[in-house]
Amino acid sequence: MKQVALQWYAQVEGCFLVSLGICFLAASGLLVGGTAGFAFIAHKFMPVSFGFWFFIINLPFFYLAIRQMGKAFAVRSLICIVAVSLMSDVLNYYVSFDALPPLLGAVIAGGLIGIGLILLFRYRSSLGGVNILGLYLEERFNIHSGKVLLASDVLVACCALTLYEIDKVAYSLLGFVVLSSVLGRYHKKAPIQQQANKAKKSDAQHASVSPVSETAITDS
Numbered sequence: 001m002k003q004v005a006l007q008w009y010a011q012v013e014g015c016f017l018v019s020l021g022i023c024f025l026a027a028s029g030l031l032v033g034g035t036a037g038f039a040f041i042a043h044k045f046m047p048v049s050f051g052f053w054f055f056i057i058n059l060p061f062f063y064l065a066i067r068q069m070g071k072a073f074a075v076r077s078l079i080c081i082v083a084v085s086l087m088s089d090v091l092n093y094y095v096s097f098d099a100l101p102p103l104l105g106a107v108i109a110g111g112l113i114g115i116g117l118i119l120l121f122r123y124r125s126s127l128g129g130v131n132i133l134g135l136y137l138e139e140r141f142n143i144h145s146g147k148v149l150l151a152s153d154v155l156v157a158c159c160a161l162t163l164y165e166i167d168k169v170a171y172s173l174l175g176f177v178v179l180s181s182v183l184g185r186y187h188k189k190a191p192i193q194q195q196a197n198k199a200k201k202s203d204a205q206h207a208s209v210s211p212v213s214e215t216a217i218t219d220s
Contacts, residue, residue: 007123014119015080018127019087021112027097028105031164031172033149033179035061035129037156044163061132068136069124076125077132084127102171110178117179118187121145146183150176 022032031037039053046053065074117131126132130152134145153176157169164172 010119011076011080011123011125012083014116014125015083016087017112017116017119019084019091019116021109021116022084022088023091023095024100024105024109024112025172025175026092027100028102028109028171030102030106030109030168030175031157031160033153033156033172033176034127034131037153037160041156041159041163058128061129064136065126065132068140069132073124073126076123077128080120080125081128102168103174106171106175107178110175111182114179114182115186117149117183121187144184144187146180146187149183150180153179 025032032040035057036054039050039057042048042053042057043050062074062078065077117127120126120131121135124135126135130149131145133152134148137143137148138145154173157173157176160172161169
């Protein structure tokens, strides 16, 4: 019971750090990566609500999560998405910046979101969309999830060149690189078979491996 409580506490921390990073991005007028970025671009080109596009774009990824990574993972990811949505709205309401340089905003946001995602990934959760694809490719093909997220964010930035000024896109790319760098340095992968075995055991028991034991596995 204590282990499950610690697991959810860590995921709440991860959601809060990601939400705070999004707050810095919004204050700097920079891009949001992942499926949210694609949904925003689609909304600009086709006048359907942002929520509609966000839902449609995320559907294939949640299908992948349920089929390949288990219902427990998909449910945890859905809960984290709702938590980040609520926390982001609250933070944007209570936290404001008179003048936040985009360079500073990009670096801070990239670091905060990267650390938040590490906490979520460590306990087999995600924020949907490309996060799910990144974890799946990491477990199946040993491709680090940080590289997958960076490739997705670069694609978002390229598509956004028609909507944003070039300097905003450049600062956003810097934030994406910082995020990917944090994931690459601190999100350690276990051997694929060991990860799969841990995932099955975790979903069966509705609990996760502690960070200490995961580190021991990756260092062995």
